[in-house]
Every structure is written in structure tokens, then in C-alpha cells.
Amino acid sequence: MQTSDRSLHSKISAAPFSLHNWLFEDELLIKTAILTLFLLQQAPAENVDWDKEFGVEERVRDPETGEFPVEPYQQSNENAGAKPFQGEQLPAAFGGREGIQKIADRTVELSEAxxxxSDIFVSHDMVRLKRTLGEQFCYLLGAGCDYSGRDMRTAHAGLGATKADLNALVENLQKAMREAKVPFADQNKLLSKLAPMSKDVTER
Ligand code: HEM
Known part of the structure; x- marks a missing residue:
């Protein structure tokens, strides 16, 4: 007797451990395997050193100074951006070298916060900035320091600081000087040295 395709199919399907079940399970297995492979491919890779992967150089702080290295540059007091005041009065009004360094540190801390x-300061070297800003103020006030940092244009290139940002920084410096009880007239002497640097430290 001739069995139709349809009845053969139903017989195969009905039988326990039938060919139909086996085929169906096998298909499911293949689909699961493909899905697993797909998901594994999508999963975020763990323990990947992305800096190494993209050739980013690791910055290491100097164990003595705690500062990150910078590109080589010519050191000179000219880099401070203005000529220093003469005489003993001004350094004394700022509390000498120690007082000047404290004002620089406080200005950086206020600006970072x-x-x-604050966004402009993130990811920059505040250890170096405190030291070099302290040296710059000390040099400009005639307190007998040399300035070892970069010139203003080079140091601020690419930061994108605006006139409004400069005003904010100056306000922070004024607060630091007020806290240190620097007389108002003497505060303005330091500011008068910094004001012409505006074009070099801002970009907009
Ligand atoms: C007349 C005003 C300013 C003076 C005198 C001044 C002074 C300095 C000095 C001495 C340095 C260190 C240079 C070096 O590392 O060799 C420096 C760096 C820096 N300044 Fe200013 N600055 C002024 C304005 C500003 C303003 C307005 C901003 C942003 C709001 C700013 C943000 C920075 C930052 C982020 C660095 C670190 C740059 C780096 O690590 O590459 N500065 N500034």
C-alpha cells in the first residue's frame, strides 16, 4: 500500500524519539550555538589595557617633585611675561617667599574647586602649576625667585580659556590675597603685572 507524504510525516512526528524531534532539537542546538557566539562577540572585553592598545604613553610623576614631565623648553625669567618690581616693600606685604607661595597654592585650590x-584644570598637573605660579608671583613681586616655567602663550595653548574664565581666576587670586591680608594697593600691583598677559592666556 502507498503511504502519502502527509501521513508519513504524522507518523514520524508521533513516534517517541522520532526523526522529526531529532531534527527539531538539532536546529535549536545550532541556533543556541550561533546566539552564544554572537553574544560572546558583543560582550565587552575585560582586562584590556586600552592605553597600550592605542599606543598612549603612560605619564609617570617624578618621584622627587611629584610632577609630570613636560615637553622640553628654554627656561628663562622672560617666560614670566613681565619685568619684576624692585624693592623690599612689596615682598614684605605678601609675607615673603613663603607667603607668596601660599597665595599661589590657594589660588590654584580655589580655581580647581x-x-x-574647574573643567579647565581637570587632568592638568596641579603640583607643577602651584610651583610655577608661586615662582612667577615671587619673581614678579621682586622677592628674589627665578621663574622656571613655560611662557604664558605656550602654557595656555589649547586650553580654550575665555575672558570670563580669566575674570574668575583673578577673583580667586583676589580672595587668596584678601585672606592673606595683603593690602589692597599691593594686591593691585600684582594684578597690574598680570593684566597685559590676558591676550596670551585666553583664546576667545
Ligand atoms: C594672567 C593670568 C594667568 C597667569 C599669570 C597664569 C599662570 C600660569 C603658569 C605660571 C602656568 C604654568 C606654566 C608651566 O607649567 O610651565 C600656568 C598653567 C596653566 N594655567 Fe594659567 N595663568 C593665567 C591664566 C589662566 C586661566 C584664565 C586659566 C583657566 C581658567 C589657566 C589655567 C591654566 C592651566 C590649566 C595650566 C596648566 C597647563 C598644563 O599643565 O599644560 N590659567 N598658568
Whole structure:
């Protein structure tokens, strides 16, 4: 007797451990395997050193100074951006070298915490900035330091600081000087040295 395709199919399907079941399970297995492979491919790779992967150089702080290295440059007091004041009065009004360094440190700390400009300071070397800003103020006030940092244009290139950012920084410096009880007239003497640097430290 001739069996139709349809009845053969139903017989195969009905039988326990039938060819139909076997084929169906096998298909499911293949689909699961493909899905697993797909998911594995999509999973984020763990323990990948992306800096190494893309050839980013690791920055290491100098064990003595705690500063990150910078590109080589010509050191000179000219880099401070202005000529220093002469005489003993001004350094004394700022509390000598120690007082000047404290004002520079405080200015950097206030600026780092200032929501108006903190974004510009993130990821820059605040250890170096405190030292070089202290040297610059000390040099300009005639307190007998040399300035070892970069010139203003080079140091601020690419930061994108605006006139408003500069005003915020100056406000922070004024606060630091007020806290240190520097007389108002003497505060303005330091500011008068910094004001002409505006074009070099801002870009907009
Ligand atoms: C007349 C005003 C300013 C003076 C005198 C001044 C002074 C300095 C000095 C001495 C340095 C260190 C240079 C070096 O590392 O060799 C420096 C770096 C820097 N300044 Fe200023 N600055 C002024 C304005 C500003 C403003 C307005 C901003 C942003 C709001 C700013 C943000 C920075 C930052 C982020 C660095 C570190 C750059 C780096 O690590 O490459 N500065 N500045």
C-alpha cells in the first residue's frame, strides 16, 4: 500500500524519539550555538589595557617633585611675561617667599574647586602649576625667585580659556590675597603685572 507524504510525516512526528524531534532539537542546538557566539562577540572585553592598545604613553610623576614631565623648553625669567618690581616693600606685604607661595597654592585650590573654571584644570598637573605660579608671583613681586616655567602663550595653548574664565581666576587670586591680608594697593600691583598677559592666556 502507498503511504502519502502527509501521513508519513504524522507518523514520524508521533513516534517517541522520532526523526522529526531529532531534527527539531538539532536546529535549536545550532541556533543556541550561533546566539552564544554572537553574544560572546558583543560582550565587552575585560582586562584590556586600552592605553597600550592605542599606543598612549603612560605619564609617570617624578618621584622627587611629584610632577609630570613636560615637553622640553628654554627656561628663562622672560617666560614670566613681565619685568619684576624692585624693592623690599612689596615682598614684605605678601609675607615673603613663603607667603607668596601660599597665595599661589590657594589660588590654584580655589580655581580647581570653582565650578566656573574647574573643567579647565581637570587632568592638568596641579603640583607643577602651584610651583610655577608661586615662582612667577615671587619673581614678579621682586622677592628674589627665578621663574622656571613655560611662557604664558605656550602654557595656555589649547586650553580654550575665555575672558570670563580669566575674570574668575583673578577673583580667586583676589580672595587668596584678601585672606592673606595683603593690602589692597599691593594686591593691585600684582594684578597690574598680570593684566597685559590676558591676550596670551585666553583664546576667545
Ligand atoms: C594672567 C593670568 C594667568 C597667569 C599669570 C597664569 C599662570 C600660569 C603658569 C605660571 C602656568 C604654568 C606654566 C608651566 O607649567 O610651565 C600656568 C598653567 C596653566 N594655567 Fe594659567 N595663568 C593665567 C591664566 C589662566 C586661566 C584664565 C586659566 C583657566 C581658567 C589657566 C589655567 C591654566 C592651566 C590649566 C595650566 C596648566 C597647563 C598644563 O599643565 O599644560 N590659567 N598658568
Amino acid at each position: 570653582d565650578p566656573r573654571i
